Amino acid sequence: MAGNTSISGSTVTSRALAVLAAFDGEHRALSLTELGRRAGLPIPTAYRLISELTAWGALVRRPDGAYVIGRRIWDLGLLAPVQSGLRQIAAPFLQDLYLATVATVHLAERDGLSVLYLDRLSGRASVPVVSHVGARLPLHATGVGKVLLAYAPAEIQAQVLGKLTRVTPYTITQPGRLCEQLRRVRREGFAQTSEEMSLGACSVAVPISTSPGQVVAALGIVVPSLKRDRPRLVAALQVAAQGIGRSLAAASAQ
Template identity: 50%
Template sequence: MLAVMNGTVSRSVTAKALAVLGTFDPGHTRRTLSEIATAAELPPSTTHRLVAELVAWEGLTRGADGRYEIGRRIWLLGSLSALSRELRAIALPFMQDLSATTGENVHIAVLDGDRALYIDRISGRRAVPVVSRPGARLPLHATGVGKVLLAHGDDGLRERTLRSLPRLTPLTVVEPGRLQRQLQQIRERGYATTHEEMTAGSSSLAVPVFDRDGRVVAALGLVTASTRRELIRLVPAVQLAGRGVSRMLGSTR
């Protein structure tokens, strides 16, 4: 991907595009255009053109604040990886059992930048309409799986999230102090709940999924109608499914 022109080494277009994508890592999940240019060691004009093409391809997405992050198309490619296929294959039987038992929508999500990325979903017979679908990226602070991932994420992730808490419904938690207290409770009790914070009329419940090293690698949850039943009654069933997936991943928790 290097070409020699007039005695100097020049990177190919492919190498430059990969350099742009390579500026994103767990410590830099969101970047400005100038930050990308500096990190990729590219001229601003070249960076602007490549980033625009990657956005059009859905390899990158641009937030309301002008910062860029990895897009859905990259996830779709990543979903073909052995690790993603393993997680989905392992979780599927437990998700099917949970959906059959409760009649609700059941889904599993992983952290993708500063969002919850849904990698699979089972629709229940009593399911309410939901916005989650495989490949969807939803806010951490307004979803059950998102709150689990946020509670177990690093300090930088929580700091960035707490700085911007958009109100999606009248019941979305947008007070940083209140959300921080909820995250502490999630770590202590082992599950998260929401009540009409992402979608009016829907409530959610989610639990963490651990790997063999004790790290939270995903969140498993369900969505139910807010008027249908008390979420607390569903906690044991969801926790059982979450523990089953975790054990299959080698966790001893």
């Protein structure tokens, strides 16, 4: 429709998507002016689109005037086959794992150069956990991230190794040291971190595979310490991951 196209040729749809794309991991709350600037839109145009997106539920306006992504966007994201199928199949295994360990349990997959958290069950122990459902965190600083990085294509590994940012004083930022850890993940079948993403939190994670070498996701646990319980936690994780992998393979075969 002619009325949906600006003089520059961009459609209403592309401009609305530009508004949504203005948000990222470092810009979770934006003012009207910031949204207009990051989307490359005049303020009046941005205001009209933002008002429509807010009325629909794609955005939410906070009391301080800033806008954040609305729940409706997340609800739509959950309909994506790769995530909805994985989360549904994994749910009972995550619940069993939580009951067996009483620890914070994570289900995650790789999204580009980050780890995307698909599901989380909060443990009873007081552990500082920075993840939440929908969060994207560095691959090199998380247990589930290290698992996914260990089985990622070589070009992905090279990109991550080329910019290892420090999150805490314990984050691994030496490429050689991280490479050795990734080799150990593939050899031993699990990854671990010690206060690398947040102080006071350790993690252990294992791959979820639908066939040998075909890693589709990672399953992890966050605890205050791994000194005593690591073998028990790894065993519990592997049992759950094998169950999820078999269920995924069976579902895809139907």
